[in-house]
Amino acid sequence: MSFQNLGLSDALLKAISEKGYTTPSPIQTKAIPEILQGKDVLASAQTGTGKTAGFILPILQILSQNPPQKKRAIKTLVLTPTRELAAQIEENAKEYGKHLDIRSTVIFGGVNQNPQIRALRNGIDILIATPGRLLDLHNQGELSLKQISILVLDEADRMLDMGFARDIKRIMDLIPAKRQNLLFSATFSKEIKELANGILSNPVMVEATPENTTAEKVNQTVYRVDKGLKTAVTIKMIQDENWTQALIFTRTKHGANKLCEKLEKAGIKSSAIHGNKSQNHRTKSLEDFKCGKIKILVATDIAARGLDIPLLPHVMNFELPNVPEDYVHRIGRTGRAGASGEAVSLVDIDEMPYLRGIEKLLGESMNAGVITGFEPTNEPTKNIEKKKNFRRPGQHANDRRKPAAKTFNKAKR
Numbered sequence: 538m539s540f541q542n543l544g545l546s547d548a549l550l551k552a553i554s555e556k557g558y559t560t561p562s563p564i565q566t567k568a569i570p571e572i573l574q575g576k577d578v579l580a581s582a583q584t585g586t587g588k589t590a591g592f593i594l595p596i597l598q599i600l601s602q603n604p605p606q607k608k609r610a611i612k613t614l615v616l617t618p619t620r621e622l623a624a625q626i627e628e629n630a631k632e633y634g635k636h637l638d639i640r641s642t643v644i645f646g647g648v649n650q651n652p653q654i655r656a657l658r659n660g661i662d663i664l665i666a667t668p669g670r671l672l673d674l675h676n677q678g679e680l681s682l683k684q685i686s687i688l689v690l691d692e693a694d695r696m697l698d699m700g701f702a703r704d705i706k707r708i709m710d711l712i713p714a715k716r717q718n719l720l721f722s723a724t725f726s727k728e729i730k731e732l733a734n735g736i737l738s739n740p741v742m743v744e745a746t747p748e749n750t751t752a753e754k755v756n757q758t759v760y761r762v763d764k765g766l767k768t769a770v771t772i773k774m775i776q777d778e779n780w781t782q783a784l785i786f787t788r789t790k791h792g793a794n795k796l797c798e799k800l801e802k803a804g805i806k807s808s809a810i811h812g813n814k815s816q817n818h819r820t821k822s823l824e825d826f827k828c829g830k831i832k833i834l835v836a837t838d839i840a841a842r843g844l845d846i847p848l849l850p851h852v853m854n855f856e857l858p859n860v861p862e863d864y865v866h867r868i869g870r871t872g873r874a875g876a877s878g879e880a881v882s883l884v885d886i887d888e889m890p891y892l893r894g895i896e897k898l899l900g901e902s903m904n905a906g907v908i909t910g911f912e913p914t915n916e917p918t919k920n921i922e923k924k925k926n927f928r929r930p931g932q933h934a935n936d937r938r939k940p941a942a943k944t945f946n947k948a949k950r
């Protein structure tokens with residue numbers, strides 16, 4: 538399959554070839570012809586599958602078929618959960634639409650609204666927005682959604698996770714009932730299905746990777762490591778294996794800061810991004826990471842969601858997420874669009890239930906290996922104290938927490 542066969546215009550084909558893409562990704566092959574036919578689409582696709590081009594290309598084509606009005610009205614609304622994702626979609630819309638007369642802009646919270654208002658007043662065709670700022674500017678009378686003919690909900694599952702369900706409902710009341718709807722989600726919970734039922738009409742289902750399965754070409758490795766040794770293991774891995782770049786996930790903002798500090802102390806250029814960091818800090822960190830100024834980006838799930846970092850070689854779960862679906866999202870940052878990647882998870886004994894939850898979701902078992910020199914005590918943190926005095930007859934006191942003899946064992950690859 539080639540981009541030419543998908544029915545895209547010469548102006549788009551030129552932009553695609555200038556980007557260096559030769560073959561459409563599976564989601565693009567499946568979604569583009571359906572969207573061009575005006576159908577509603579329910580797509581199961583995570584970041585890294587090429588989903589953004591999968592909806593932006595046909596939208597650009599549809600919009601470019603009508604000559605621009607003198608006073609442009611917003612015709613496409615793309616809703617996204619995070620500022621970073623919104624910015625990346627807009628970047629994509631500008632790149633793919635560079636040979637077309639289509640204007641797009643992006644609005645999100647956490648930054649001065651005035652430049653956004655100025656862009657809106659100039660008249661635009663495609664608006665990419667996070668729900669909060671969209672409603673805010675709408676309430677101020679700075680934008681109208683009455684001419685919307687295409688609605689995209691990107692990363693819908695994450696929007697629900699972040700509590701945007703009510704905002705989405707409010708937005709639905711502001712846009713015309715007759716429109717084309719495209720909904721993208723990495724996972725399909727009951728809530729997502731309900732949302733989709735309420736918004737889409739007779740949707741075509743398209744899937745990039747089967748529901749709740751991890752992306753192909755990601756080597757997944759799990760190591761059992763005690764909590765207190767995780768930082769040392771991380772530093773050793775980065776240094777010994779000469780990692781060029783990695784995204785490391787922590788469960789908490791505080792954990793992200795702490796790890797980042799320790800990595801910096803060890804001479805590894807790092808930055809932490811999470812909800813407490815300013816938008817400017819997050820944008821700068823992402824830029825520095827993309828151009829290689831920093832080696833490690835430490836992030837919480839929400840901050841990292843949807844980041845477009847092509848060809849990321851390593852993703853590490855410093856801590857496992859307590860929501861199994863987040864594991865799928867996290868490792869979707871590596872092994873992107875044809876390149877292979879490695880996802881390493883460090884799991885302490887208290888996190889074993891999370892690992893079981895992930896295995897259940899994926900329907901496969903993930904054998905946890907151990908790293909020589911960092912063997913786990915195999916004791917839950919809370920039980921170590923309780924069992925302090927327990928010793929088998931003949932066992933030396935120093936031996937009692939030694940694990941079963943096992944050396945370096947690369948787990949499932």
Ligand code: AMP
Nearest residue numbers: 558561562584585586587588589847874
């Ligand atoms: P996305 O899933 O939209 O975040 O895209 C993931 C990455 O794949 C981005 O860096 C895109 O620029 C890139 N990409 C999208 N489509 C293609 C394609 N057909 N061939 C190669 N790379 C692509």
